[in-house]
Amino acid sequence: MLVTTIxxxxxxxxxxVARVIRKVLEDLGVPKVGTAYADKALDQMFENYDQPRAVYFVAEENGRIIGCAGIAQLENYNGNVCELQKMYFLEEARGRGLGVKMINLCLDRAIEYGYEHCYLETMPFMRDAQKLYLKTGFHYIKEPMGDTGHYSCPVWMLKRL
Structure with a gap:
């Protein structure tokens, strides 16, 4: 029996974590430039999220990481807004309710940290992810907030916490 721990x-x-993220992005055909694939932080995720009002979670199954997500202050934005960041699951982990659990855990922590809104960016063809975001209370917005450097991610969503 598989036991998943977040x-x-x-x-x-x-x-x-870096391998999981890059594998998912490659499998989905996401551009390597202007997306999380090129982020310098990808190889040092623990250090990147080891700061106030930030956290990163992993979903682990039998000692193997199968998914991940985190929140941190939205970069280059003046306001009390966090960003749901680098949420990726290997194909084998999808469709099992782990995404909802992970998002809810991130949003609960964002509320605990006192953020007022949670922002995210994604790709147009990531329809399943967008359905999940809508299901958890996000809505589409017309333009990006802050400047994450992810210019290849033209879908923006926001949720009031």
């Missing part, structure tokens, strides 16, 4: 990232998870 926990905060640890330093020893960095390589595994």
């Amino acid at each position: 926990r905060e990232i640890q330093p020893q998870d960095n390589d595994k």
